[in-house]
Each structure stands twice: as structure tokens, then as C-alpha cells.
Amino acid sequence: MMRAARALPTLIRVGMVEAIAYRAEMVVWLLTTTMPLVMLGLWTSVADEAPFRAWATRDFVAYYLVALVVRNLTSNWVAWQISEEVRTGAVSGRLLRPVHPFLGYLGTHLGAVPLRAIAVAPVIAIMMATSARGVLVTDAAHLALVAAAIVGAWLLTFGVFLCLGSLGFFLDKAMGIIEVYFGVFAIMSGYLIPLALLPGWVRAIAQVLPFRSMLGDPVAIAIGRVPDAGDAARLVALQWAWAIGLLALATWLWRTGVRRYEAFGG
Amino acid sequence: MRLGYYARLFGVQARASLTTAMQYRADFLVQGLTSLYWLGWNLVPLLVLYDDRTTVAGWSFGAALVVMAHFVIVRGILEGAINPSLGAVVEQIRSGAFDYTLLRPADAQFLVSTARFAPWRVLDVLGGVGLLIYAFVRLGQAPSPAQLGAGLVLLGAGLAVMYGLWIMIVATAFWVVRMDNLIYLLSSVFDAARWPASVFRGVWKVVFTFVIPLALMTTFPARALLGTVTWQAGIGCLVGALLVSVAARLVWRLALRSYTSASS
Numbered sequence: 001m002m003r004a005a006r007a008l009p010t011l012i013r014v015g016m017v018e019a020i021a022y023r024a025e026m027v028v029w030l031l032t033t034t035m036p037l038v039m040l041g042l043w044t045s046v047a048d049e050a051p052f053r054a055w056a057t058r059d060f061v062a063y064y065l066v067a068l069v070v071r072n073l074t075s076n077w078v079a080w081q082i083s084e085e086v087r088t089g090a091v092s093g094r095l096l097r098p099v100h101p102f103l104g105y106l107g108t109h110l111g112a113v114p115l116r117a118i119a120v121a122p123v124i125a126i127m128m129a130t131s132a133r134g135v136l137v138t139d140a141a142h143l144a145l146v147a148a149a150i151v152g153a154w155l156l157t158f159g160v161f162l163c164l165g166s167l168g169f170f171l172d173k174a175m176g177i178i179e180v181y182f183g184v185f186a187i188m189s190g191y192l193i194p195l196a197l198l199p200g201w202v203r204a205i206a207q208v209l210p211f212r213s214m215l216g217d218p219v220a221i222a223i224g225r226v227p228d229a230g231d232a233a234r235l236v237a238l239q240w241a242w243a244i245g246l247l248a249l250a251t252w253l254w255r256t257g258v259r260r261y262e263a264f265g266g
Numbered sequence: 267m268r269l270g271y272y273a274r275l276f277g278v279q280a281r282a283s284l285t286t287a288m289q290y291r292a293d294f295l296v297q298g299l300t301s302l303y304w305l306g307w308n309l310v311p312l313l314v315l316y317d318d319r320t321t322v323a324g325w326s327f328g329a330a331l332v333v334m335a336h337f338v339i340v341r342g343i344l345e346g347a348i349n350p351s352l353g354a355v356v357e358q359i360r361s362g363a364f365d366y367t368l369l370r371p372a373d374a375q376f377l378v379s380t381a382r383f384a385p386w387r388v389l390d391v392l393g394g395v396g397l398l399i400y401a402f403v404r405l406g407q408a409p410s411p412a413q414l415g416a417g418l419v420l421l422g423a424g425l426a427v428m429y430g431l432w433i434m435i436v437a438t439a440f441w442v443v444r445m446d447n448l449i450y451l452l453s454s455v456f457d458a459a460r461w462p463a464s465v466f467r468g469v470w471k472v473v474f475t476f477v478i479p480l481a482l483m484t485t486f487p488a489r490a491l492l493g494t495v496t497w498q499a500g501i502g503c504l505v506g507a508l509l510v511s512v513a514a515r516l517v518w519r520l521a522l523r524s525y526t527s528a529s530s
Contacts, residue, residue, distance in 0.1 A: 028447040038458040039311075041470035046315065046322055048467075053318060176296065183307050193314055202310070 007099045008107060015111020023115060030072050030119050039192060040064035053197065062132035062223045063194055069120045069127075070218050071191065074154040076109040079178055082165025086261070095258065102162065102254065109158060137222060141229040145236055149218035152239040156214050159246030166250055169257025184209075190216025196225065210246065213239035275372060276380055283383035297386035301342075305393045308334060308460060323465045329492055330462055331401035336421070336484040337460040338394030343425060344456070346387025348432050353449065354382050356439045364525065375433065375518050398491075409491045416500060417491035423507035424483040428456075430507075430514035431478065437514075437521035452478065459484040482506055 019026060043060040046052055052060075082105070085091040094101040127133065137143065164178055171177060186192045187202065189211035195203055206212050217226075217235045226232040287293070312334060316327040325333075355378040358364040367377050402408055409417065435448050455478050458466070463481035466474055474480045486503050489495040 025447060028451060032447070032451045032454045034451075034454045035457065038455075038461075038470075041458070041466045041468075042311075042315075042461055045465050045467050046319070049322075176300075180300065180303070183303060187307060187310055193311055197314055198310075199314065199317070 004099050004103055008103060011104055011107025012111045013107075015108040016114060017111070018108060019112040019115045026112070026115060027119060029077075030116070033068060033071055033075075035186070035191065036064040036068040036071065055194070055197070058131040058135055059223065061130055062127065062135040063219060065123055065127040065132060066136075066219045066222045067191060067215060069123050070150060070153060070215055070222075072120050072123075073113070073116050073150060074157045074214070075116075076112070076158055076161055078105050078109055078158065079161040079164040081105065081108075082162070083168030083178075086165075086168040086257075091261070102251070105162070106158070113154075135223050137224045139229075142221060142224075142232060145229065145232045146218065146222045148236050149221055149239060152236060152243055153214050153218050156210065156239060156243040156246060159243055159250050160210070160214070162250035163246060163253055166253035166257050169253075169261050185211050185214070188212065189214050190219065195220070210242040213242050272372070272376060275376070279377075279380040280383055284385050287383075287385045294386055294389075298389050301389045301393050304390075305338060305397065308338065323462065325462045325465065326405075328401050328405035329488075331404065332398060332492060333462045333484050333488040334460050335394050335398035335401055336488045338397055339391050340394075340421075340424065340428065340459070340483055341456070342387045342390030342394055344428060344432075344453070345390065346384045348379075348429055349449070349453070350382040350384045351379055352432050352436045354378075355436055356449070359439050359525070368522075368525075374522065375515070378436075379429075379433070402491075405492075409493065413491055413493045416495070417487050420482075420490045420495070420500060420503050421487040423503050424487050426507040427479055427482045427510045430510035433514040434517045437517045440521040440525050456480065456483070462488070479506060479510075 040060060043052065043055075043064070044057050047055060047057040047060050051057075055063075082091070085094070091101070094104055097104065127136075137146065160181075164181055167177055187198075188206045188209050190206075195206055195212060195216045198206065206216075213235070217239060220226050221232045221235065226235065312327070312330060315322060316330070320326065322330065355364065355367075358367065358378075367374055370377060431452065432449070435452060438448065455473075458470075458474060459480040463471075463474060463485040482503055486495060486499065490500065
């Protein structure tokens with residue numbers, strides 16, 4: 001534990017340097033999250049004709065821009081990283097290190113966060129210049145909850161991707177799983193369409209899955225769709241519970257997977 | 267005869283891909299299920315939108331479904347015939363294995379474009395055709411033979427535009443090696459082609475018309491089938507496709523000249 005605490009700051013610094021070294025690549029990756037922008041273009045056209053249910057143009061602008069910010073701040077590529085390292089055997093090197101491999105991954109991806117924050121700053125600036133500004137929450141309680149929700153979303157996403165990456169120990173084609181995962185995520189997290197606009201039965205399924213805590217709930221809190229601070233706090237608590245649960249699941253998957261890996265790899 | 271030679275070569279390359287794919291027959295099932303799943307997934311936003319509206323920017327649900335079906339078909343072709351090959355060539359350029367392609371006595375662009383197919387993607391295309399038929403049943407109309415012909419011609423033009431854009435992206439890999447990200451970027455922007463182009467306004471309209479002419483890829487072929495495209499617009503599409511194809515060929519030739527190979 002002490003060793004881990006000592007190693008982490010250094011690992012994060014290494015991660016930051018890596019992120020800066022591959023900054024051009026990273027910016028292109030961030031640009032590939034065009035889905036919210038496409039949906040923004042679609043829904044603002046629709047809402048310009050007439051508000052869609054209780055959603056006016058500025059609500060859609062706020063929703064999708066905040067979604068873009070949350071997604072880019074909280075995303076990582078650890079699932080691809082792990083499945084690639086398992087495939088090539090590079091993971092063996094990680095297993096030799098004196099700290100848990102997850103800590104190494106944590107350092108890499110936490111280190112990328114400052115660069116991500118710089119990349120999303122223009123989106124926030126644009127949002128502040130539009131009518132969407134009036135939709136965002138401004139009171140201290142909600143702002144604090146938004147911050148907690150973004151941290152929670154980061155941890156939860158990291159946990160989910162660790163789980164998906166660890167599946168690489170068991171499956172030949174973990175990439176296929178990631179594709180399927182993304183399909184489920186896109187609908188059930190509110191990435192594609194605000195959860196509130198989905199048909200009732202889809203929303204019922206989304207309620208019991210963790211994906212909404214990764215994106216839809218933090219965004220809903222930020223754009224004032226959860227007016228009661230108590231309700232918002234409950235959503236954040238649920239999110240953190242999911243994050244802890246999935247991180248625990250990832251640890252278990254990893255341990256089981258490594259045992260299998262060593263059995264095969266000798 | 268050069269044309270016959272290239273036709274035979276195409277046959278050989280396609281057969282090689284098919285043989286490889288046949289080794290992984292379980293993939294057929296997985297691919298089929300994934301295709302079905304994505305087909306349903308594609309429809310959700312459309313269903314949500316038209317649950318509340320009867321028309322969006324003048325497009326009824328059935329007409330929008332025709333565009334969506336075109337998107338599914340075009341994406342099937344993209345993932346099955348364009349992306350696998352061109353993804354591979356970027357890797358070859360990086361590793362230097364592209365030298366071997368250049369040494370062969372056939373056109374390099376032809377070789378890299380036909381290097382690899384993903385035959386199971388045929389299922390996506392079939393799903394798209396099924397959706398298309400459903401859309402027309404819903405609309406209660408059927409395209410006339412002339413409209414069907416025009417639709418196919420414009421679909422061909424749309425595919426030519428797409429292929430041309432992808433070749434240009436790959437060509438940039440000769441100058442800037444790590445450009446495979448750009449393919450992902452283009453693919454993710456192409457996602458917007460599932461919607462009728464006239465739905466988008468402002469900045470989106472500019473990007474989707476001039477930067478990546480998405481309307482040419484799905485909206486115009488769909489409109490041809492629906493019989494709402496004018497002769498002038500149709501000819502405009504063909505001219506656009508020709509221009510993009512010529513530009514792609516020129517960019518490719520130019521890029522090839524600056525390929526430095528693995529050794530030098």
C-alpha cells in the first residue's frame with residue numbers, strides 16, 4: 001500500500017509526459033467523438049421547428065456539449081491497451097513490476113487528464129457564448145455534485161474499461177466485445193439521445209445498468225434536469241457505488257485472467 | 267488485355283479473402299447477430315424522433331428510413347470492401363512491407379484496394395436491402411424501373427466519392443505516417459450520413475457538403491429511388507464523383523512519388 005502510494009505520483013508524471021509526446025494522435029482521437037456534435041446538429045434543427053417535448057434548442061445545445069466535455073474528460077483507452085498487451089505478451093513485463101499493474105494503467109490515464117482538460121476548454125468556451133449558458137446549474141451544491149459526478153464518471157469508465165481489457169485474457173477477440181459494449185453504451189448512457197427522451201421500456205433497462213452513471217446522469221445534473229440537490233446526490237452515490245463495484249470486478253477478472261495467462265504462457 | 271488481367275486479379279484477391287474468412291466460420295454467426303443488433307440500434311433515434319413528429323425538414327418517416335437503409339448498405343460496403351484493405355496499407359507503409367506491393371507488376375492502387383475483404387459484411391448489406399424494402403412497403407409505393415436505375419447509378423457515384431476520399435486519406439500516410447486515426451475520424455463523421463442531408467443546417471451543412479460530401483453518399487441515391495431528385499442534381503452528383511475520383515488518383519500518384527521505402 002505504501003509502495004503504491006509512493007509510486008503513483010511518478011506513474012502519473014510518466015503518463016503526462018507520454019500524453020504530451022503523443023499529443024497530435026490524442027487530439028485526433030478526441031476529434032473522433034463527433035457523435036454528440038452530429039446529434040447536436042440534428043436535434044437543434046428539429047427543436048428550431050418547435051420544441052421537442054420539453055426540450056428547446058438551448059437544452060439540446062447544453063446537453064450535447066456537456067456530454068462531449070464529460071465524454072472526452074472521462075474516456076480512456078485502457079481496454080485496447082490491455083488487450084493489445086495480452087495479445088503481444090507485453091503484459092508480462094508489467095507483471096514483473098513491484099506494484100499492481102492497474103496502478104501503472106491508472107498513472108498513464110490520469111496523466112492524460114490535464115491534456116484532455118485543455119482539449120475540452122474550447123468546447124466549454126463556445127458553450128458559454130451560446131444560449132446554452134442559461135441552462136447550466138450555477139448554485140454551489142449542484143456545482144460540487146457535478147464535480148463529484150465527473151470524478152465518479154472517470155473512475156467508473158476506468159473500471160468498465162479495465163473489465164473489458166481483462167476479458168482479453170479469456171477471449172481471442174476482445175475487440176469484438178468492445179464494439180458490442182460501445183453499441184450498448186451509446187444508447188443506455190444517453191450518449192446518443194438524452195435518456196429522458198427514450199421510450200419508457202428502454203429507459204427502464206437503462207435505469208438498472210451502470211452506463212447512465214457514466215454520462216447521462218452527470219450531464220443531467222449539470223444542465224439542471226435534476227433540480228433537487230438531494231436527488232442529484234443520490235445519483236452521484238449510485239455512481240460511486242457502481243465505480244467501486246466495477247473496479248472490484250476488474251481486479252477479480254484480472255487476477256483470474258493472469259492465473260490463466262501464466263498457466264498457458266508458462 | 268489489361269482489363270481482363272485486372273478482372274482476373276480481382277477474382278484471385280477476392281477468393282483469397284473468402285478463403286481466409288471461411289476459416290473463421292463462427293464469425294459468420296457473430297457477424298450476423300452484430301449486424302442485426304446494429305440495424306436495430308440505428309433505428310432507435312429515428313423511432314424517437316418520429317414518435318413525436320410526422321415530418322422532419324420535409325422528410326417523412328418512410329423517406330428517412332430509405333436514407334437510413336442506404337446508410338446501412340454503404341457502411342456495409344465500406345466496412346467490407348474499403349476499410350480492411352486501406353487499414354492494412356497504412357500498416358504496410360509504416361512497416362515498410364509496402365515495398366513488396368510496389369515490386370509487383372500491377373497497379374499499386376489496385377493492389378492495395380483489393381488486398382483484403384471482409385466477406386461477412388455482406389450480411390450488413392442484405393440487412394440494409396431488407397430495411398429498404400420495408401421502407402417502401404411502409405411508404406406504399408414502389409420505385410419505377412427508371413428510378414431504380416437512377417438510384418443504382420447514384421449509389422455507385424456515392425461509393426466512388428467515398429472510395430476517393432478514403433484513398434486520399436491513405437495517401438497522406440506516405441507523408442505523415444500515423445494517419446490511420448484519420449480513417450477513424452472520417453468513419454465517425456460518415457455516421458452522420460444516416461440522416462437526410464437537408465436535416466442539417468449551419469456549420470454542419472457546410473462541413474457535410476464541402477468537406478465530406480455525405481449527401482452524395484446516401485441522400486441523393488435515396489432521393490433517386492424516391493423519385494424526388496432532378497436531372498440536374500443527378501448529373502451534378504456524377505460530375506462530383508468523377509472529380510473526386512480524378513483528384514484521388516492524382517493525390518495517390520503524387521504521394522507514391524514521395525514514398526521513401528523502408529531502407530532509404
